[in-house]
Structures are given as structure tokens and as C-alpha cells.
Amino acid sequence: MTITGTSEKAAYQALKASDWHLEGAFDAFYSQPQPKSYTDARRLEDLYNRYKDAYADMIMADGITLLCSDILVDHQDIVMLVLSWHMKAATMCEFSKQEFIGGLQSLGVDSIEKLREKIPFMRSELKDDQKFREIYNFAFGWAKEKGQKSLALDTAIGMWQLLFAEKHWPLVDHWCQFLQARHNKAISRDTWSQLLEFAKTVDPQLSNYDVDGAWPYLIDEFVEYLIENGIIQNGQLSDWTQKH
């Protein structure tokens, strides 16, 4: 219940259905469509107004800061990304009225307390492979500047470090270092999405890396970089900390 944020009744049902196995219960629970709880439109309106910016009909940086402190979440916490994803927010650091209200509705919350309670659930969504991929790919469009096609390198690195802290990809630090040393340009959408595939399918020792695997050029260069600098030797990921 703490993790999924669901009611006692639903939790009991899920556990019973899976024969009291905890993992099975989670699987069963998540594969069901979420019951839509009733949300009060007026309450949502009030909530929006609480955070809305003084001059524009949007929630801007200040409002977001307030929101974060209300739900007791650091504004750099990855759960904010998940929340933005639920809202289908177009850009980071701002929510339109529609995005805010729509997002909270789809989560089935209309108060700060309910939103706070939903936080564990949102964190758990990151553990789901399919959802993580969606969130990851969403992050590209959300984090980039409006009107730009590509994502600025610094922002991309920040996002990657955030995301791969969740997903645990051992090569993420090398990747970021490589980009800063060699690439120094914005990241294309294709490269962004292909990187996740790379992290998921190719093992950190690169033993199953296929040169003809249609990986983006940047990733090929990254592999070369790893081999050149002796980070991957004979299929072994040497301990970076030992060298430095």
C-alpha cells in the first residue's frame, strides 16, 4: 500500500490473486487499469490558482518551488519529471493550466495531501521498463529549449545523470565525460533515444557490441573512446577510480 498508494481493499485483492507473493501482486496490480478516483474540479481550480504566476496564466518557477515544498519534494528530484510526464508538460519549469489540472486528474488527486500520497506510486513507475522508456523519451522534448530541435549538451548530461541514477548504467559517467571532451554539441533526438537502447542491450563490457549494429555515429565514437583510453580492455571494464 505504501508503494502503490492504493486502497487496502485493492491491495488485499492483488495479494490474494497472486497467492500472497509480493512481486506477483505488484505485477497484477500494475497490469490492471487504475481505477479512476473522483476529483473535484473546483478544488483543482483552487490548487492551480495557488501556484499560478502573478503575471501569466501559467505556473512558473516560483509556483513550482512552492509546489515542491508543499509536497515535500526537492525540485531536482526525479519524481518531478514523472509528475511532468503525467501532465504531458511541454517544457520544463512551467506548467500550463491545462497541463496541471489534466495531470492531477489523471493521477486522481485534487489536494496536496493526495498528491503527496501519490509520490511513492510515481517513484515506483520508474521501475517499470515500459514506463521508464516513455518517461525517458518524454524527457528529451521536455528538457530542450522551445523551438530547438536538439537538446543542449549540459542539460542532456544533467538529465542523463538523473535518469541513470535510477536505472543504474555503469557507463553513464564515462559517457558524459566523453561528450564533454569530444563532442561539445547538442544532442539529437535519435541519439537520445538510441542511447537508452544501447544501455539496455549492450553489456558494460561491450562484449555484445556489434559494429554494424546501426548505432548512431556518436555511440560508435564512444565505444572507440572507451577502447582507446583503456577503459574497456579485453572485455573488462577496468576500475576508473584506480586510475585517478
Added chain:
Amino acid sequence: MNSSNQKKRNFQIEAFKHKVVVDPKYADKTWKILEHAITEIYNHNASGLSFEELYRNAYNMVLHKFGEKLYSGLVGTMTLHLQEMAKTIEAAQGNLFLEELNRKWNDHNKALQMIRDILMYMDRTFIPSNRKTPVHELGLNLWRDNVIHSSKIQTRLLDTLLELIQKERTGEIINRGLMRNIIKMLMDLGSSVYQEDFEKHFLEVSADFYRAESQDFIECCDCGDYLKKAERRLNEEIERVSLYLDSKSETKITNVVEKEMIASHMLRLVHMDNSGLVNMLIDDKYEDLGRMYNLFRRVPNGLPTIRDVMTSHLRETGKQLVTDAEKLKDPVEFVQCLLNEKDKYDKIINLAFSNDKTFQNALNSSFEYFINLNPRSPEFISLFVDEKLRKGLKGVSEEDVETILDKVMMLFRYLQEKDVFEKYYKQHLAKRLLSGKTVSDDAERSLIVKLKTECGYQFTSKLEGMFTDMKTSQDTMQGFYAAYAAELGDSPTLVVQVLTTGSWPTQPSITCNLPAEMSALCEKFRSYYLGTHTGRRLSWQTNMGTADLKAIFGKGQKHELNVSTYQMCVLMLFNSADRLSYKEIEQATEIPSSDLRRCLQSLACVKGKNVLRKEPMSKDIGEEDAFFVNDKFTSKFYKVKIGTVVAQKESEPEKQETRQRVEEDRKPQIEAAIVRIMKSRRVLDHNNIIAEVTKQLQSRFLANPGEIKKRIESLIERDFLERDSSDRRLYRYLA
């Protein structure tokens, strides 16, 4: 019976109801007669016999059902006679053995013929119906069994024959006629006799012989000599067969010689120090090479061996040639060496290797390999052509011109980076056209046509545009002078070439300050031209022009100076000043500094062309240097050429620049290829795209897979393509 009075009644003749008793001794008696006759025949006493009587006797025997007795009698008596003959033959000593055998064989054949004639009725009736061996064949079989296969004769016969052949191989004369007869005898006895009793052993012994001989030869002969010897032995064996062996043996014995003398020693011969294949190639030993080719083509893997050694040698020498620093200093020399090498090998393949296509192909692939090892090959080939078209082809006949151009085209075909060649060719052609320094317009055009045939219209359309511009400019000048004839009487003569921007190699255009006389004239031209061609823009390319100046020096020396436009601007300044500093010149002319430095260097620092004097006299141009007219300037010639717009081998930075431009030009070509392919295929996987794109661009350059990948990603960025959602290796065309 007389039946005239009796009643008419049919009568039949009935067979005897009892057995006809023939004289029991009849068969014996008849046989004895025949037996005696056979003996007489074998004793050369046939003349006293009556053929008709003997025939009748044989006939009767068969008729009276004594065929079996006759037949077995024949076998028996013939066998006896043959055994006697065998004894005689065995008794013969030494050389007479074969002669005796031959004689007896002839005797037997004659006898057999007569006997067969006598027994012809049996041969035709009794023998077939009783499935017995016919007389003639019987006679041969009996000969075989009793004479040839007799223990004392069989081995001796074989040994004698082989001994004689051995003698002949070591140079002795033998009785070939006798050999022929004996061998023919064996052949007549049946191919299995020939093979088992002679041929099989002949081949074995020959193999041993040639194995030993080839071993001796190879130790003491060089490759050329060895091949001569092998060829001779081969021819000998062929002759031997035609003179006294069965023609079917030819292939078998030649195979033996080929195997023992050639195949076994193939590699050793080819790689022999100082005389092997490589040496023959280097020294153009056509005869030896031809011999090697003819001999080796007879053995399995013979020609591939020659071809492989030739290929690796060629690649090695080629590689050395293109990486030899000395040779690379002179591009024309470099290309000439390539052409010489090609000529050499063409001749070898023609004269020695009978124009074998597989060798041609090996030659082509080797050239393609090493020419492309040097990335400057395209540039150098263009420089070679440039030299030829500027002066090398002067006075050469039209035919020879074509020959040289065709050879150049051949080298061109080997290039992988044809687009690099195109870039350089364009630059060099531009310089030739603008400086008016081409030996033959026809030769230029001829080469363009050849390039068009090879590479298609797009390759040459711009080049042709350049020629058109030159022609059009001539017409424009005529029009200009016709229109302004009166005004221009005293002005300097202006010759303008109007170049269409797209067709000519791009140059950044920085105009400098022209002397007043020139700028006025140029303005007149500009207004004339734009008057007839509204909507166009003209920009003066002062870095590409030339000028002829008449100069009078301090001591009255008169010279005509042929200089570049920049040089002209500098020199004209000295009409109104005796001394000018670098800075002053720079300010007045506004020529970019690196060009200005080069310009001043060519005017002041080159012996024999120093129309200016510089203080200080150093080689380099310093900011504070001062320049004067060199009143002491002398030259043997009235006309002095100082400006050079001649094509030269590029310096490093220039080379980098050109290479960069080529790479830039390739990007859109790669993208166009990708789009073309994806448009028709709709969906295609990564490896196949790379392969198809490479194939499409092959005729211009070798596309780099990494670069293709980058272009694909760029197209994805621009929403021309997308990755398939389930298979990331698949690309999809977005309409």
C-alpha cells in the same frame, strides 16, 4: 521312274528311314588332311596346297556335323605350332630377339589369314551358332597366350622395349620401324594387352626417369634453361608417340612429363633466385616467359601460380613507386613511371602470355590497388595531363595525341576518388584557359569527350561550360571594341574573359586597386556588358589576370614584361614614385598581404627577373622594407615573363583545403543517394543501405560507411527517415 503308262498318282520322296552311315573314319581322314595343310602353311610350304580342296574338306566336316572336331583340332594344332615358334623366339640372342619375334608374328599373321580363308565356312556357320571365338580372333588369342605371355618371353619383351626407349632418351638411335611393328602387334592383340603388357609399365618407368632427371636439372640449371629442357622432353615424347606408340598414349605420357618436370617443381622454378619469374618480368624476357606460360598452362594450378607471383610483384613495385618520396617530387615524372609500368606489362601479357584475359584482370586489379594507395594520385594525374596540354604535346601527331590521352584515361579508370580528380582537373583547366596556354584545343576537347564517355554528362558539363565562356568572351570583346573603337584609340588594350560562376572553380574574389588607366577602361567594359546583359553581376577577379607592360629602365633598356595583374598594380605605382615602402604599396593597391608578399618576392628577389630592388636585400619581405625600380635590370630577352599562373603541385595547406572541399561536396551526394534508394525501397536495413549507397557512388568515389551513417542521422533529424519502432536496425522513408 518311268510313269508314262501307270496311273497318275502323287508320289513323295521320303527320307531315308535309317541312318546314313558315313565312313566313321571320314572325319579323322579329313581332319588329317587339314592338319597337314596347316603345318605346311606354317612351314612356308603353302604353294603346294589346293585351296579349293582344303576348303571343300573343311566345308564337309562342318556339314557332316564334325565342326567341333574341326574347331578343337584347329586350336590344338595352332597351339603346337605357336609353342614351337615361341621356342625359336626365346632362343634368339640379344638384339635379334625383337627381330625374331617380329618375323614370327608376320608369319603367324600370314598363316592365320590362309587358315581363315580355308575355314571360312566354319567361321560363318558353326562358330557363330556355337558361340565360339572366330578364327582370326582365335589366332590372335593363341598367339597372345602361347607366345607373348609365355614366361620366358613376356618379361623379356617388356624389358627390351623399355630398354630401347631408355636408349633413345639418352640420345642413341634405335630401330623405330621395328618398335612400331612390335607395338602395333600389341595393339592388335587388344587394348588391354597393350596397356597391361606395355603401356602401364612404360608410364611408370618414364615417371621414374623424369623424376630423376628433373631433380638433376633443377639442381644445376637456371629457370630459363630448365624450362627449355622440359619443353624439349615434352616434344620428344609427343614425337615418340606419333612414330611408334598408340596415339591414345600421348595424353598419358605428356601428363607424366608435365607432372614430374613441371608440376612437382613449379614453385621452386617460379621463385628461383636470379632467374625465376620475377627476374624474367623485370628483364622483359619474353621468350622465357612465353615458354613458362605454355608449359604451366598444362598443369593444374600452373597459370594461377604465375598470375599470383606476377600480381604480388606488381603490387609490391607499384606500392614502392607511389610511396617513393623522390618520385613524388615531380608529379609528371610520377605519372610517366606509372604509364611506363603499364606499357611494360601490357607488352609482356601480349607477347608472352597470349593476351590471357585473367592476366589482364590481375594487372588491372594490381594497378587499381596501388594507384589508390597514394591519395595524391588524382592530383598528379591531372598535373600530368596539364603538362601535356600546355606543352608536352607540342608537335605531336594527332594519332599519338590520342594514344597518350587514351593511356591517361586508363589510369583515370583505376582511380577510386574520381571526384578529387575532377576538382583538380577543373582548377588546372581554368588556369590553362585563362593564361591561353593550351597546345591544342582539339586535344582538350578530345579529352573532355573521353571523360564524358567514361563518367557521363554531369562530369563534364561544367568543363564544357568553361570552354563556352572562353568563346563567348571572344565575341564579347569584339563587340566591345567595335562599339567603343573611337574612344579607346589610346587606351591600353583590354582583354576580358567573362566567367560563369557555377562552371569555374570557386575563388574568393578580392579586388585590388587598379591603376587609373585600367580602372576607367574596366568601367567602360562593365557598362557595355551590363548594357547587353541586364540582371547580371560582374566582379573583377584581379587575382587571376595577366598584363603585358612595356618598360624602359634606367640605362634605356627596353623590355616587355609579362606579369600578373597584382604585379602590374605594384609596378605602375613606380611611374609616380621612385621609392615605395611595403606599407605604402599595401595601402595603395589593397592587395591582401600574403599575396602581396609573394608578388613582391617574385619582382624583387628572383635572379634574372628582379625588375625591382629591395632594401634590405633579404629573401623575406618585411613590413619596413623599401622598394625601388632596378635601373640595372638586364635580360637577354626582350620579353620577360615574371608572372606565373601555371598549375603547380599544391602546398600542404592548399591540399588540405581542397580535400576539405571535396569532403563537403560528397555530403550532398551521399544524401541524395540515400534518399533515392529509400524512396524506392521504402524500408531497408542498415547494412543494406550502406552497401547500396556505396555501390551507387562507386563511379565517383569510395564512400566511407561512417560518413554514410552520419548522413542517415542527419536525414533522421530532418524527418526524411525514421527508425522502425520494433527493429532499430531498420530505416523507413518518410514521404
